[in-house]
Structures are given as structure tokens and as C-alpha cells.
Amino acid sequence: MRAxxxxxxxxxxxxxxxxxxxxxxxxxxxxxxxxPSKVEVxxxxxxxxxxxxxxxxxxxxIVGTNxxxxxxxxxxxxxxxxxxLDTPGTYTFECNRMCGAGHNFMRGxxxxxxxxxxxx
Amino acid sequence: xxxxxxxxxxxxxxxxxxxxxxxxxxSFSPRIRFVGELELEHAFVEGLEEAGEIELEQAYxxxxxxxxxxxxxxxxLVPVGIINERHEPPVFNxxxxxxxxxxxxxxxxxxxxxxxxxxxxxGFRYRAFVMAPLNALxxxxxxxxxxxxxxxxxxxxxxxxxxxxxxxxxxxxLTVGASFWTGDSSFAxxxxxxxxxxxxxxxxxQRDRLELRTQFAYVxxxxxxxxxxxxLGLTGVSPNIAEAMRGFYAEAGxxxxxxxxxxxxxxxxxxxNFDTQYRMPAGFLPLKEFDRDxxxxxxxxxxxxxxxxxxxYVWLRNQSSVITxxxxxxxxxxxxx
Numbered sequence: 001m002r003a004x005x006x007x008x009x010x011x012x013x014x015x016x017x018x019x020x021x022x023x024x025x026x027x028x029x030x031x032x033x034x035x036p037s038k039v040e041v042x043x044x045x046x047x048x049x050x051x052x053x054x055x056x057x058x059x060x061x062i063v064g065t066n067x068x069x070x071x072x073x074x075x076x077x078x079x080x081x082x083x084x085l086d087t088p089g090t091y092t093f094e095c096n097r098m099c100g101a102g103h104n105f106m107r108g109x110x111x112x113x114x115x116x117x118x119x120x
Numbered sequence: 121x122x123x124x125x126x127x128x129x130x131x132x133x134x135x136x137x138x139x140x141x142x143x144x145x146x147s148f149s150p151r152i153r154f155v156g157e158l159e160l161e162h163a164f165v166e167g168l169e170e171a172g173e174i175e176l177e178q179a180y181x182x183x184x185x186x187x188x189x190x191x192x193x194x195x196x197l198v199p200v201g202i203i204n205e206r207h208e209p210p211v212f213n214x215x216x217x218x219x220x221x222x223x224x225x226x227x228x229x230x231x232x233x234x235x236x237x238x239x240x241x242x243g244f245r246y247r248a249f250v251m252a253p254l255n256a257l258x259x260x261x262x263x264x265x266x267x268x269x270x271x272x273x274x275x276x277x278x279x280x281x282x283x284x285x286x287x288x289x290x291x292x293x294l295t296v297g298a299s300f301w302t303g304d305s306s307f308a309x310x311x312x313x314x315x316x317x318x319x320x321x322x323x324x325x326q327r328d329r330l331e332l333r334t335q336f337a338y339v340x341x342x343x344x345x346x347x348x349x350x351x352l353g354l355t356g357v358s359p360n361i362a363e364a365m366r367g368f369y370a371e372a373g374x375x376x377x378x379x380x381x382x383x384x385x386x387x388x389x390x391x392x393n394f395d396t397q398y399r400m401p402a403g404f405l406p407l408k409e410f411d412r413d414x415x416x417x418x419x420x421x422x423x424x425x426x427x428x429x430x431x432x433y434v435w436l437r438n439q440s441s442v443i444t445x446x447x448x449x450x451x452x453x454x455x456x457x
Contacts, residue, residue, distance in 0.1 A: 075380020
């Protein structure tokens with residue numbers, strides 16, 4: 001009887017395709033802060049932001065890019081955004097859904113470092 | 121916004137639409153933004169504020185420059201304590217705000233001013249503002265400095281006040297904060313130096329179903345004895361203002377239903393101790409009915425994360441042998457958007 005669930009798991013693994021090595025960065029949103037509010041990535045690195053709210057719905061926008069997603073309210077799941085930035089520099093991410101009087105505080109910094117010499 | 125049913129012992133119950141709040145915002149550009157908050161209290165306003173009041177609690181421009189340094193100017197919330205800057209009903213337990221955040225820290229405390237705010241390192245956030253001071257002429261024994269808020273209404277700025285707050289948010293679930301206010305409040309009684317200083321520390325922690333928060337606040341009023349004498353001369357009654365006031369509370373909440381709204385229910389208990397007659401100037405005796413403590417027990421149900429239905433019971437005691445505290449049963453419905 002144990003063979004059946006093992007077979008189902010194997011099918012699931014096949015359906016998922018090759019293992020994804022994208023780095024996942026979890027960010028928590030709460031009026032009026034992102035935690036963490038400072039994130040570092042490497043130029044050209046693809047990362048996936050997993051965004052969850054502790055209260056109301058928020059927005060997550062990386063200024064100067066096309067990345068903009070809505071973060072659902074607490075208990076309503078999470079949002080995700082895959083991002084790859086090739087240009088080193090400091091980017092601002094912010095809540096772009098008015099979430100209360102401290103909305104302007106809800107900002108963070110995404111630092112894109114140069115790739116080390118010889119890096120892929 | 122919220123409305124309440126309050127039933128104080130030996131008194132008739134009261135239904136009150138306590139606060140109706142409108143928020144406005146506008147981005148002139150990605151770096152210049154306006155935030156406004158207009159609040160109607162107690163549903164109805166008539167001349168001389170017999171019934172309610174309309175308050176412009178916030179109307180400021182933010183000039184967003186860098187993560188570490190931004191400029192803000194206009195009508196702003198004073199950055200002192202847990203509740204003052206986050207005072208909407210779904211973010212705190214209890215139908216009414218904590219007593220400490222009412223009579224020691226006079227929420228909602230807002231003034232005109234300007235200053236800077238920003239975030240440095242990994243989760244350290246600050247704001248520092250210059251604001252209009254309190255008016256010592258309006259202090260009293262029961263509510264301390266609360267009556268002294270000028271609320272940006274042609275506020276006298278012969279002196280200014282400095283205020284600031286630092287917060288650390290670098291550990292998931294934990295927020296630790298400290299704040300201060302200092303300013304000479306004697307412009308209406310010019311020969312005195314009634315500098316008011318407020319110091320405050322607080323912490324909030326949330327992990328899984330458990331939510332904890334605590335706050336300690338201490339207020340000093342310089343020259344309080346001479347201020348009482350001056351007000352006695354002006355009004356014929358000494359307000360018995362203390363030279364030090366103190367309050368603290370600790371609250372524990374447990375999310376007994378934690379499946380996300382509409383299956384979202386918190387039970388909580390909060391102990392508060394607050395004394396607006398903590399230290400008296402020489403020659404004045406404390407009024408012991410204002411040395412109070414309270415136990416608040418209740419629940420908050422969230423049919424939506426932005427909507428809170430609250431029920432609580434408040435045991436209120438004081439140190440007077442003559443005047444007893446009145447317990448109360450309260451129901452409230454609050455929301456924001």
C-alpha cells in the first residue's frame with residue numbers, strides 16, 4: 001500500500017520540472033513597515049520576493065522597474081514577484097496602496113551589487 | 121472609525137459614534153507627497169464644542185529624499201508612544217484606547233511643525249520634529265497635560281518643543297521604541313519656566329498566536345508649584361498640577377481563532393497603572409483618586425483584517441478612600457480603510 005503515495009510523489013516531482021534555484025526573499029508588510037526593509041542582491045541574480053501582510057492589503061513596487069504587486073490582507077495568502085535587476089545601484093521599494101496615515105513610511109531599499117569578477 | 125456602547129456602573133448606557141475619519145493623500149511627484157486626516161469626534165458639532173469636534177489631525181507634506189533622511193512639514197502626529205501614530209481601532213485591543221495613552225500621553229496628540237525622518241541600518245527608524253509647545257494654562261490634576269494641546273489652532277510658538285522617536289524593527293515580530301518631548305509651555309504665564317518633558321519606552325512582540333505589548337511613560341512639569349499658584353490667582357481654583365506623572369501597562373493577547381478572517385478572534389488582558397499626581401510640588405498634596413489602575417479583559421473579533429468588533433470589561437480602581445473607581449462594560453465596532 002505504501003507504493004501508491006511514493007508513486008504520486010514521483011509524479012509530482014516530474015510535473016514540477018527541474019529544481020528551481022531562485023533565491024527566495026521573504027518580506028513581511030505591516031502598517032507602516034516592511035521587514036526586512038533592506039535587501040541585497042547581485043546584479044543579474046533572479047530572486048523571488050514572497051510578500052505577506054500582517055494586517056491590511058499593501059502594495060509592493062520597486063521604483064524605476066516594472067515590478068508592482070498587491071499584497072493580500074492578513075490570512076489571505078501571499079504575493080510573489082520574480083525580479084532580476086542587471087544594473088547595480090540602490091533601488092527603493094515602497095507600498096503603493098494607501099494603507100493609512102503612515103503610508104509614506106512604508107519604504108525599503110534594494111541594493112544591487114556588482115557581480116564578482118568571474119561570477120556567472 | 122468606530123462607535124461604542126459604554127455602560128459605566130451606576131450610570132445609563134451610552135451609544136456614541138466616537139470617530140469618523142477621512143484620509144486624503146496626493147502625490148505631487150514620487151518624492152513630494154501629501155497626507156491628510158480629518159476627524160469628526162462624537163458625530164455632531166455645534167458652537168463652543170458642546171457635542172463634538174472636528175480635528176485636522178494630519179496635513180503634511182513629505183519630501184522623500186533618501187532612505188536615511190526625509191523632510192516632513194505641516195500638521196503632524198507627535199511621535200510619542202505606541203498608539204498616537206497608529207490609533208485606528210483594528211490595531212489595538214480594547215474598545216477605548218489604553219488609559220496611559222489618554223491621560224499620560226495625550227492621544228491623539230498632533231501639532232504643527234517640521235522635521236526629519238528616515239531609516240538607517242537594518243531596521244532602525246527615527247523621526248525628529250520641532251513643534252508648537254503645550255499650553256500649561258490648560259493642565260489639570262485629572263488628565264495631566266492633555267488639555268494643553270494647542271492642536272495647531274493659531275498655536276503660540278514663543279517657545280517651541282522638540283520631539284523624537286527611535287524604533288528598532290530588525291527582529292521579525294518585535295518592535296522596540298523610545299520617544300521624548302521637551303518644550304517650555306509657559307507662554308500664557310510668562311514669568312514661569314514650565315518646561316514639560318515626556319519620556320517613553322515601549323515594545324511590541326508577536327509570534328504565532330501570541331501578541332505582547334508594554335509601555336512606560338513619565339511626564340515632568342517644571343515649576344509646577346508656581347504654576348498652580350499662578351492659576352489660582354487667575355481662576356480662583358488651584359488645578360493641583362503635579363510635577364511628575366507616570367503610567368505603564370502590559371498587555372497579552374492570544375489569537376484563539378487563527379485561520380484568517382472571518383475566523384479571527386483575539387482574547388486579551390491588559391493591566392494599567394497611571395497616576396497624574398505621582399509627585400507633587402512642595403506644599404501640594406496628591407489627589408489620590410487620580411492614582412489609578414485598571415484591568416481590562418476582552419476580545420477582538422475580525423470579520424475582516426480592517427474591521428474589529430470589540431467587547432471588554434474594565435475594572436477601574438484608585439487609591440482614594442472616598443471616591444471609588446467605576447467599572448464599565450463596553451462594546452465597540454471599528455474599522456479603517
